[in-house]
Amino acid sequence: MYTGCGRVLGYHGDLQFQSGFIFYFPKKNEKNHREGYYIVWIEYLNSSLTGSLTESSSWILKVDFYKEYKQMENLNRRDFLAHSVATAAIASGLNPQQLSAFSGQSKLKVAIIGCGRLGQQYAEIYRALDQTELVAIAEWNPERRKVVGERFGVKALFRDAEALLKEVVPDLVAIITPTKFMKDGVIACAEAGVKGVQTDRPFAAKLSDADQMIETCKKRGTVLAGGALERANWQVEEAGRRLASGELGQRLGAAVHSYRGEILAGGTARILVLQHFTEATVDELIAWGNPIESLSDEATDYGLSINGLFRLSSGLECQVFGNESTAPHRGVEVWTENGLVRWDRHGEPLTQIFHGFDSKGRRKEVDPNYRPWSWESVAKELEPFLYKLGMRGSERDYVLGPITSLIDAVSKGIPPRISGETQRHALEVAIACKLSAKLGSEPVKLPLADRSMALYPRPYRWLGGDVSGRPQSAVEAAGKK
Numbered sequence: 001m002y003t004g005c006g007r008v009l010g011y012h013g014d015l016q017f018q019s020g021f022i023f024y025f026p027k028k029n030e031k032n033h034r035e036g037y038y039i040v041w042i043e044y045l046n047s048s049l050t051g052s053l054t055e056s057s058s059w060i061l062k063v064d065f066y067k068e069y070k071q072m073e074n075l076n077r078r079d080f081l082a083h084s085v086a087t088a089a090i091a092s093g094l095n096p097q098q099l100s101a102f103s104g105q106s107k108l109k110v111a112i113i114g115c116g117r118l119g120q121q122y123a124e125i126y127r128a129l130d131q132t133e134l135v136a137i138a139e140w141n142p143e144r145r146k147v148v149g150e151r152f153g154v155k156a157l158f159r160d161a162e163a164l165l166k167e168v169v170p171d172l173v174a175i176i177t178p179t180k181f182m183k184d185g186v187i188a189c190a191e192a193g194v195k196g197v198q199t200d201r202p203f204a205a206k207l208s209d210a211d212q213m214i215e216t217c218k219k220r221g222t223v224l225a226g227g228a229l230e231r232a233n234w235q236v237e238e239a240g241r242r243l244a245s246g247e248l249g250q251r252l253g254a255a256v257h258s259y260r261g262e263i264l265a266g267g268t269a270r271i272l273v274l275q276h277f278t279e280a281t282v283d284e285l286i287a288w289g290n291p292i293e294s295l296s297d298e299a300t301d302y303g304l305s306i307n308g309l310f311r312l313s314s315g316l317e318c319q320v321f322g323n324e325s326t327a328p329h330r331g332v333e334v335w336t337e338n339g340l341v342r343w344d345r346h347g348e349p350l351t352q353i354f355h356g357f358d359s360k361g362r363r364k365e366v367d368p369n370y371r372p373w374s375w376e377s378v379a380k381e382l383e384p385f386l387y388k389l390g391m392r393g394s395e396r397d398y399v400l401g402p403i404t405s406l407i408d409a410v411s412k413g414i415p416p417r418i419s420g421e422t423q424r425h426a427l428e429v430a431i432a433c434k435l436s437a438k439l440g441s442e443p444v445k446l447p448l449a450d451r452s453m454a455l456y457p458r459p460y461r462w463l464g465g466d467v468s469g470r471p472q473s474a475v476e477a478a479g480k481k
């Protein structure tokens with residue numbers, strides 16, 4: 001028996017899927033991996049199919065399905081794997097322990113670099129998941145390093161990424177330092193052979209830094225993913241897919257609301273969703289900014305409010321509202337002739353779909369009927385724990401979403417919902433908005449030619465709490481407050 005965990009490309013009826021887990025039982029004396037019996041677990045259907053292999057390269061498999069189709073409503077992925085491994089062990093006479101290395105049940109080793117307020121939230125979740133094991137922490141502040149080591153039961157403690165990578169090369173690394181240090185962390189991890197890294201936001205201030213991270217990760221085959229941003233939430237993923245499917249009709253327009261405050265933070269959240277909902281990027285923009293002082297060269301994004309117009313690569317126009325927006329929703333909307341999809345950053349629910357009109361001509365909200373998230377049972381199980389961490393209601397998956405997306409990217413080859421490229425585009429849009437506003441609302445084309453251009457976040461995000469007058473106490477770092 002062979003097992004593989006990687007990208008499975010398959011078809012069932014009209015349905016194409018890209019995510020799964022395959023068990024292969026070869027026919028006797030079959031050497032070409034062509035004939036045999038396959039059981040494939042399809043991630044988002046929570047079901048298994050049997051079929052025959054039509055094409056195979058190392059991690060990309062194409063499967064045509066036949067005969068059996070089992071909907072296993074009450075079976076989760078772990079139970080399915082355990083069942084299949086047990087079946088295979090009996091069939092092949094192997095010790096089940098020999099098979100566990102192939103079963104996908106071996107845990108991904110994780111390190112946290114920068115274990116302050118937010119890094120501790122990542123550590124909590126990575127430690128709680130069955131799929132991962134927290135093996136090392138790099139934290140600059142010596143007192144906090146000791147405290148978080150004790151809190152998370154981690155003995156491999158280091159000052160920084162360099163020291164950590166000399167001793168251990170984890171599968172996944174969450175780089176939750178202040179933004180200034182993310183680039184060095186990402187590059188060091190990619191060069192050391194880490195399979196997947198994620199940063200939180202903003203992931204860079206300078207365009208050339210973003211370029212360098214993306215290029216190095218690409219060269220080294222490292223997945224570069226994002227952190228706590230709503231784009232990683234399954235509902236947002238699915239809302240975008242509803243638009244992409246065309247069932248609501250052709251997209252006619254888009255709006256971004258409340259592009260202000262910190263356009264590198266909440267603003268990045270908006271531009272990521274805009275890219276997803278429109279399947280397009282910003283080609284050209286014109287912007288107005290206030291207050292005027294925030295348009296100086298030295299100023300950060302803090303307090304800057306942008307109104308403007310984006311011209312998208314799809315030809316669509318997107319209206320951008322800053323402070324002046326009186327819309328009750330604070331996210332992104334995309335509409336069609338008779339439909340509208342909304343993501344509201346602080347909304348309950350987080351996304352809404354409208355299709356058709358009622359007798360008074362008002363938009364009719366419809367049941368979004370999203371496909372089930374493959375991590376939903378895990379999320380449900382962790383709900384009380386996440387609640388205690390402050391992740392409640394529509395924020396339940398705020399950190400769990402990006403973490404599970406990175407795990408899926410590394411273990412199954414599913415592209416991360418937040419990539420380095422989409423984050424770079426969000427940074428580029430923010431820089432171009434400020435530039436356009438500063439030049440007296442000149443149209444600006446993207447991508448920007450001058451890669452030395454930058455926009456800095458406020459000092460807390462750029463340099464961290466210890467340096468900007470908001471240090472985290474040892475009691476808080478110990479999780480006791």
Ligand SMILES: NC(=O)c1ccc[n+]([C@@H]2O[C@H](COP(=O)([O-])OP(=O)(O)OC[C@H]3O[C@@H](n4cnc5c(N)ncnc54)[C@H](O)[C@@H]3O)[C@@H](O)[C@H]2O)c1
Nearest residue numbers: 114116117118139140141177179181200201228461464465
């Ligand atoms: N997505 C969100 O909602 C959200 C929320 C809060 C913070 N953030 C972002 O997360 C990042 C961290 O924020 P925070 O609130 O945890 O800050 P923090 O100051 O509490 O923690 C940062 C930690 O990183 C450590 N550190 C700094 N440089 C390091 C290095 N080179 N190597 C190892 N450790 C290093 C510091 O000692 C500190 O403990 C910032 O970029 C911030 O913008 C995002």
